[in-house]
Amino acid sequence: MIDVEPMFTRSDGDYLFARWGRPIVPVVFGVDDATLSVVKGAIEAVVVLAGHQMAETDPELGVNLMMFVFREWDELVETPDLDRLVPDLGPLVVRLKAAEANQYRHFRFDETGAIKAAFVFVRMDAEMEQVPAEDIALAQAAQTILLWSDVAFRDKGPLARIGENVVLRPDIAAVIRAGYDKVMPSAAIDPSHALRLAARVARDLPV
Known part of the structure; x- marks a missing residue:
């Protein structure tokens, strides 16, 4: 996960x-x-x-x-x-x-x-x-x-190269979709929120 x-x-x-x-x-x-x-x-x-x-x-x-x-x-x-x-x-x-x-x-x-x-x-x-x-x-x-962490992309940006194309990294795209799930809150400060996001991302990303 x-x-x-x-x-x-x-x-x-x-x-x-x-x-x-x-x-x-x-x-x-x-x-x-x-x-x-x-x-x-x-x-x-x-x-x-x-x-x-x-x-x-x-x-x-x-x-x-x-x-x-x-x-x-x-x-x-x-x-x-x-x-x-x-x-x-x-x-x-x-x-x-x-x-x-x-x-x-x-x-x-x-x-x-x-x-x-x-x-x-x-x-x-x-x-x-x-x-x-x-x-x-x-x-x-x-x-x-989304409001990402101020260090979320310090070591690795949100994009990836696939062949000749530059696209969003699949994991970033999945987190964005999960973050806008209608049952998820618009804002959160409890880290348990990340577990709910991760569960949705796991369903979204290919194995």
């Missing part, structure tokens, strides 16, 4: 799971029209995999999944009103620059603990420049559909 608990156990030791509690309404900044179609296609594919929904607008927020693609972290500080959406944006940018990070995801939650908004930041450094747009989009969509 796949070990699901580490996927949602954060670096501080706390177990924390959350999925989207509302339809996803994405917008992408910093890309051309062709890349925009690629990104939205990847998001839609992962949403369909999860059995979740997308929508044209969010009644509370308008859009609730914002992806920013840029060259330098300082560009975020210069983006109007972004500091109102992402708390402590200035200090966050300083930390990300110091870590030489090329991606970051920030989530907001509703009163039940479910995800209500996400902000995805992708810095196109030399490493990212070598990755096809389709792969970047699919990886970010997968990492945004």
Whole structure:
């Protein structure tokens, strides 16, 4: 049986799971029209995999999944009103620059603990420049559909190569489907939740 608990156990030791509690309404900044179609296609594919929904607008927020693609972290500080959406944006940018990070995801939650908004930041450094747009989009969509641990993909990303194609790892796809099972909660902090996920994943994955 796949070990699901580490996927949602954060670096501080706390177990924390959350999925989207509302339809996803994405917008992408910093890309051309062709890349925009690629990104939205990847998001839609992962949403369909999860059995979740997308929508044209969010009644509370308008859009609730914002992806920013840029060259330098300082560009975020210069983006109007972004500091109102992402708390402590200035200090966050300083930390990300110091870590030489090329991606970051920030989530907001509703009163039940479910995800209500996400902000995805992708810095196109030399490493990212070598990755096809389709792969970047699919990886970010997968990492945004659930609140994974902050170290879940530190050693191994969510994608796998099968022949000439890059796809979601089967175990990650199975966890996403399990996480959106209608009988499962939208948020959980008890590690026993991982056992319920793992049981569903075991039924989903081929032997």
